Amino acid sequence: MTQNELLPLALLASSLVPGLIIFALPQDHIRLRTTLNLFGALAKLALIGTLLAGVAVGEKYLVRYAVLPGIDIVFRADALALLFVTLSAVLWLFTTLYAIGYLEGAAHLNRFFGFFSLCVTATMGIAMAANLFTFFVFYELLTLATFPLVVHRGTARAMRAGTIYLSYTLTGGALLLIGIVWLSGLLGHTEFAHGGAITSLVAVGSVQDWQLQTIFLLLMAGVGVKAAIVPLHGWLPHAMVAPAPVSALLHAVAVVKAGAFGIVRIVYDVYGIEFAQSLQLLTPLAIAASLTIIWGSLRALSQDDLKRRLAFSTVSQVSYIVLGVALFGPIGTVGGLVHLVHQGIMKITMFFCAGNYAETLGIHKVSQMGGTGRRMPLTTLAFSITALSMIGTPFTAGAVSKTWLSDGAQAAGMNWAIWILWISTLLNAAYFLPILWRCWFQKTPAAWPAENILARGWRETKWLLLLPPLATAGATLAAGLFADLPWSPLAWAQLIAAREYLQ
Amino acid sequence: MTDPLAWLVLLPLLWACGAFLLGPGRGAWLAGTGVALQLFCALLVGGSLLEGGIRTHAIGGWGAPLGIDLAADGLAAIMLLLTQLVALPLMLYARTYFAAGDATAHYFWPLAGMLLGGLNALFLSTDLFNLYVTLEIVGLASVGLVVTGGDARQIAAGLRYLLATLVGSSMYLLGVALLYGVYGTVSIATLGPLIDSAAPRAVWLAAGLMLFGLMLKTALFPFHYWLPPAHGSAPAPVSALLSALVVKASFYLILRLWLGPFLPMSAAAAWLAALLGSVAILWGSWHAIHTERLKELVAYSTVAQLGYLFLVFPLLGPDEIALQAGTMQVVAHGLAKAAMFAATGVFIHLNGRDAVADVAGVAGRLPVTLFAFALAGMTLMGLPPSGGFLAKWLLIHAALRQGHWWLVVVIIAGSLLAAVYVFRVLRQAFLVVPDERRRHGAVPRMLEWTAFFLAAASVAVGLRGMEILRLLAIGRQVPA
Numbered sequence: 003m004t005q006n007e008l009l010p011l012a013l014l015a016s017s018l019v020p021g022l023i024i025f026a027l028p029q030d031h032i033r034l035r036t037t038l039n040l041f042g043a044l045a046k047l048a049l050i051g052t053l054l055a056g057v058a059v060g061e062k063y064l065v066r067y068a069v070l071p072g073i074d075i076v077f078r079a080d081a082l083a084l085l086f087v088t089l090s091a092v093l094w095l096f097t098t099l100y101a102i103g104y105l106e107g108a109a110h111l112n113r114f115f116g117f118f119s120l121c122v123t124a125t126m127g128i129a130m131a132a133n134l135f136t137f138f139v140f141y142e143l144l145t146l147a148t149f150p151l152v153v154h155r156g157t158a159r160a161m162r163a164g165t166i167y168l169s170y171t172l173t174g175g176a177l178l179l180i181g182i183v184w185l186s187g188l189l190g191h192t193e194f195a196h197g198g199a200i201t202s203l204v205a206v207g208s209v210q211d212w213q214l215q216t217i218f219l220l221l222m223a224g225v226g227v228k229a230a231i232v233p234l235h236g237w238l239p240h241a242m243v244a245p246a247p248v249s250a251l252l253h254a255v256a257v258v259k260a261g262a263f264g265i266v267r268i269v270y271d272v273y274g275i276e277f278a279q280s281l282q283l284l285t286p287l288a289i290a291a292s293l294t295i296i297w298g299s300l301r302a303l304s305q306d307d308l309k310r311r312l313a314f315s316t317v318s319q320v321s322y323i324v325l326g327v328a329l330f331g332p333i334g335t336v337g338g339l340v341h342l343v344h345q346g347i348m349k350i351t352m353f354f355c356a357g358n359y360a361e362t363l364g365i366h367k368v369s370q371m372g373g374t375g376r377r378m379p380l381t382t383l384a385f386s387i388t389a390l391s392m393i394g395t396p397f398t399a400g401a402v403s404k405t406w407l408s409d410g411a412q413a414a415g416m417n418w419a420i421w422i423l424w425i426s427t428l429l430n431a432a433y434f435l436p437i438l439w440r441c442w443f444q445k446t447p448a449a450w451p452a453e454n455i456l457a458r459g460w461r462e463t464k465w466l467l468l469l470p471p472l473a474t475a476g477a478t479l480a481a482g483l484f485a486d487l488p489w490s491p492l493a494w495a496q497l498i499a500a501r502e503y504l505q
Numbered sequence: 506m507t508d509p510l511a512w513l514v515l516l517p518l519l520w521a522c523g524a525f526l527l528g529p530g531r532g533a534w535l536a537g538t539g540v541a542l543q544l545f546c547a548l549l550v551g552g553s554l555l556e557g558g559i560r561t562h563a564i565g566g567w568g569a570p571l572g573i574d575l576a577a578d579g580l581a582a583i584m585l586l587l588t589q590l591v592a593l594p595l596m597l598y599a600r601t602y603f604a605a606g607d608a609t610a611h612y613f614w615p616l617a618g619m620l621l622g623g624l625n626a627l628f629l630s631t632d633l634f635n636l637y638v639t640l641e642i643v644g645l646a647s648v649g650l651v652v653t654g655g656d657a658r659q660i661a662a663g664l665r666y667l668l669a670t671l672v673g674s675s676m677y678l679l680g681v682a683l684l685y686g687v688y689g690t691v692s693i694a695t696l697g698p699l700i701d702s703a704a705p706r707a708v709w710l711a712a713g714l715m716l717f718g719l720m721l722k723t724a725l726f727p728f729h730y731w732l733p734p735a736h737g738s739a740p741a742p743v744s745a746l747l748s749a750l751v752v753k754a755s756f757y758l759i760l761r762l763w764l765g766p767f768l769p770m771s772a773a774a775a776w777l778a779a780l781l782g783s784v785a786i787l788w789g790s791w792h793a794i795h796t797e798r799l800k801e802l803v804a805y806s807t808v809a810q811l812g813y814l815f816l817v818f819p820l821l822g823p824d825e826i827a828l829q830a831g832t833m834q835v836v837a838h839g840l841a842k843a844a845m846f847a848a849t850g851v852f853i854h855l856n857g858r859d860a861v862a863d864v865a866g867v868a869g870r871l872p873v874t875l876f877a878f879a880l881a882g883m884t885l886m887g888l889p890p891s892g893g894f895l896a897k898w899l900l901i902h903a904a905l906r907q908g909h910w911w912l913v914v915v916i917i918a919g920s921l922l923a924a925v926y927v928f929r930v931l932r933q934a935f936l937v938v939p940d941e942r943r944r945h946g947a948v949p950r951m952l953e954w955t956a957f958f959l960a961a962a963s964v965a966v967g968l969r970g971m972e973i974l975r976l977l978a979i980g981r982q983v984p985a
Contacts, residue, residue: 180901
C-alpha cells in the first residue's frame with residue numbers, strides 16, 4: 003500500500019480508533035479519555051495538513067476495496083472533500099474541548115465521546131466518498147451514530163426528538179437508496195468525476211430524461227432531509243433538546259453539513275452542473291432553496307427559545323449553500339462552497355454561546371437574555387460578532403458569502419435570487435438584532451434563572467467553555483478580513499470552482 | 506475416513522451421544538470442542554471448493570444409485586459455514602446460560618448435537634429421500650429443544666410446532682413418493698433432466714405438496730402461526746438456533762428444488778411465493794411493532810425477515826443477482842438473529858422479565874449487549890455496512906432491473922418497519938431510569954461477548970461480500 007492510499011485511511015482511523023478505545027474504557031478514566039480525544043483530533047489535523055499541501059499541487063489520494071462484484075468502497079481526498087474534511091476536523095477539535103468542559107462530571111461520557119468520534123469518522127467518509135455507494139454507507143452510519151447523542155439525556159423529550167430525527171433521516175435514507183440503486187442499474191457503477199459522472203454515459207445509453215429527473219428528485223429528497231430543506235426540516239428544531247456540543251455537531255460539524263455536501267456532490271460530480279442545467283433541474287432546486295431561506299427566517303422570528311431560534315436560522319442559512327450550487331456559473335459555486343465553511347464556524351460559535359448562557363446562568367430563552375452583556379461580556383462579544391456576520395455586515399465571513407452569492411446570481415441572470423438574499427438579510431437582522439439589543443442595552447435582572455458558575459475576574463464561566471467560542475468568533479472575523487489571502491476558505495473554494503468548470 | 510464432509514455429519518452425532526452419557530457439565534465441554542472441529546471441517550470444505558469445485562463423498566465407498574452420496578457445492582458450503590459459525594458462539598453461550606444446575610441442560614446438549622448433525626446432513630444430501638430423513642431429524646430435535654424447559658407455555662408451543670413440522674414433512678414425503686412412482690428415482694441429479702413442463706399431473710401434485718410442506722416448515726405467511734410461540738418461549742440459545750438455522754434449512758431445500766428439478770414448473774408459483782413473502786414482511790413487522798414481549802418481538806421479526814427470502818423467486822433466472830441476494834439474506838439474518846436472541850436472553854437474565862418496557866435503562870448497565878442488539882438491528886434494517894444491507898441492495902437491484910416496482914416498495918417499507926421495532930427497544934434502553942427501579946443482577950461476561958461476536962459477524966459479512974459470492978458461484982452454471 004502506497005502512502006497515497008494510506009493517508010485517506012489514516013484520516014478515518016484517527017477518529018475511529020480513539021472512538022473504539024473510548025467505548026472500552028471504564029467511565030472514570032477521565033484523563034486517558036481526554037488524551038485520546040485530543041490526540042485523535044490533533045493527529046487528524048496533522049494528516050489534513052499533509053493532504054492539503056498535496057492536493058494543492060495536484061497529488062491524487064485514492065484507495066479502493068471491493069465489496070460486491072463491480073461495487074467498491076472508494077475514498078478519494080480531492081479538493082472538495084478536503085474543504086469539508088478540514089472544516090469538520092477543526093470544528094471537531096473545538097467541540098471536543100467545549101464538550102469536555104460542558105459535560106464535566108456527567109454520566110455515560112464514554113458513550114458520548116465514543117459516538118462523537120464515530121460521527122466524525124462517518125463525516126470523513128462522506129467527504130471522501132468517491133462514489134454514491136460509499137457516500138450512502140457513511141451517510142447512514144452518520145444517522146445511526148448521531149441517534150445516541152440526540153437522546154443522550156434520556157428524558158422523554160429527548161426520546162421524542164430522537165424518534166422524530168430517525169423517522170425523517172431513515173425515510174430520507176430509503177429514498178436515497180432507491181435513487182442510487184436505480185441510477186447504478188441504469189448506467190452501471192459510476193464514480194464521482196468533475197463535470198459529472200453520468201454525462202458521458204447518457205450520451206450512448208437509451209436513458210430517458212424523466213428517469214434521470216426522477217432519480218435526481220429521489221437523491222435530493224434523500225440528502226435534503228439532513229440539509230433541512232423545507233419541508234424536510236422538521237427534525238432540526240426538535241433535535242435542539244440535545245446538549246449544546248451535540249447541537250454544534252448537528253448544525254456545524256457533521257449532519258446538516260453532510261446533507262449540503264451531498265447536494266454539492268450530486269449536482270457537480272454525479273450529474274454535472276451543465277447536464278443538470280440541460281435537464282432543467284437547477285431552477286427548481288434554486289426555488290426550493292429560496293423558499294427554505296425565507297421560511298426558516300420567518301419561523302426564527304417568532305421563537306423565544308434561543309436554541310430553537312438558532313435552529314431555524316440554520317435551516318435558512320444552509321440553503322444559501324444549496325442556492326449557490328443551483329446558480330449556474332462559477333461565481334455562485336464559489337459563494338455556495340465558501341458558505342459551507344462560513345456557516346459552520348458562525349453557527350458553531352452561536353451554539354457554544356447559547357450553551358454558555360444555559361450552563362452559567364440557566365438562560366434558555368431570548369426573553370431572559372437582558373443584561374447578559376455585562377455579566378458575560380466575552381461570550382456576548384463572540385455571539386455579537388457572529389450574529390452580525392450572519393446578517394452580512396462588512397468585513398465578516400457572512401459578508402463574503404453574500405457578496406459572492408449575489409454576484410453569482412447576477413452572472414447567472416437570476417436577479418430574483420438577489421432579492422431573496424436581501425429579504426433574508428433583513429429577516430436575519432430582524433431576529434438577531436433584538437437579541438443583541440437585549441444583551442447589551444437592557445438592565446441586568448436582580449437574579450439569573452439559575453446561576454451555576456460564578457464569575458472569577460475576567461473568567462465569566464469555565465475557561466473550557468469560553469475559549470472555543472472566542473476562537474471560532476475570531477475565525478469568523480479572520481475569514482472575512484483575510485478572505486483574499488492564499489489558504490483562506492475563499493481561496494480554496496475558488497480552486498474547487500476552477501477545477502469544476504474547466505473540465 | 507479423512508473426508509471433512511463425512512465428519513461434518515458424524516461429529517455432532519458423536520458428541521451428542523457423548524454428552525448424553527457424560528451429563529451436562531462435561532457434555533458442554535465436549536460440545537464446544539466438537540463444534541470447533543466442525544467449524545474447522547467446514548472451513549476445509551469451503552477452501553477446497555474454492556480450489557477444486559464441487560466435492561462429493563460416497564459413504565462407505567458405495568456411491569449413488571446404490572449407496573448414499575454426500576455432495577457440497579458453493580451454496581451448501583455457505584450453509585455449512587454459517588451453521589458452524591452460528592453454533593460455536595451459541596454453544597459457549599449455552600454453557601454459561603445453563604450453568605447453575607439447570608435441569609434443561611440434560612436435554613439441551615444431546616438434542617443440540619442431533620440438530621446440528623441433521624442440519625449438516627441436510628445441506629450435503631443429494632437425494633430426496635435422504636433429505637426427508639434429515640428433515641425429520643432436524644424437526645424432531647427442534648421440537649425437543651423447545652420443550653426442554655418443561656413449563657406449560659413451552660409445552661403448548663412445542664406441541665403446536667410438532668404438529669406443523671410433522672404435517673410439513675408428511676406432505677414432503679408424499680410428494681417424494683409420487684415422484685418415485687413416476688420416475689423410479691429420488692436422486693435430484695437424475696430427476697433434473699426428466700421433469701419438464703409437460704410432466705404428468707402427479708408430478709405437479711408432488712411439486713405442490715413438497716413446496717407447501719416446506720413452506721409450512723419455513724413459517725412463510727400464512728403458515729407462520731407456530732413460529733412466534735415456539736421461538737418466543739424456548740430458552741434463549743434454543744430460540745437463537747431455531748431462528749437462525751432451522752427455518753433456513755427448509756428454505757435451502759425449497760431453493761434447491763426450485764433451481765433443480767422443479768425449475769420448469771415454478772413460474773406460476775413464483776409470484777404466489779413473492780406475494781406471501783410480501784405479506785409476511787408487513788404482517789410480521791406489524792406484530793413485532795405491537796407485541797409487549799421482547800422475545801416475541803424478535804420472533805415476529807423472524808417472520809418478517811423470512812418474507813424477504815421469498816421475494817427472490819420471481820427474480821431468479823436471467824442472472825445470478827436474485828440468488829446472491831437470497832443467500833446474503835440467509836447468512837446475514839442467520840448471524841443477526843442469533844445475536845439478537847442471545848442479547849435478548851441477557852436482558853431477560855438481568856431483569857427476570859420478558860417485556861419490552863423492562864429494557865428501560867440497560868444502556869448504562871449492559872453496554873456490550875446493547876451494542877450487540879443494535880448491530881444485529883442494523884443488519885435487520887438493512888443499513889450499511891452490514892450483510893443485510895448488501896442483501897437488500899442486491900434485491901432492489903434485481904427488482905429494478907426487471908421493472909418490478911412494487912417489490913422495491915415492499916423491501917423499503919419492510920426496512921422502515923424493521924427500524925420501528927428495533928428502535929422501539931433501543932429507545933427504551935436509553936431511557937434514564939430512577940434508581941429504585943434498577944435491578945442489580947450480575948451478568949456473566951461470556952453471555953455478553955458471544956452475543957456481540959455474532960452481531961459483529963453479521964455486520965462484517967457486509968464487508969466481505971466478494972468471498973461469499975465467489976463461493977456461491979461454484980457449481981452453478983452461470984449464464985453468460
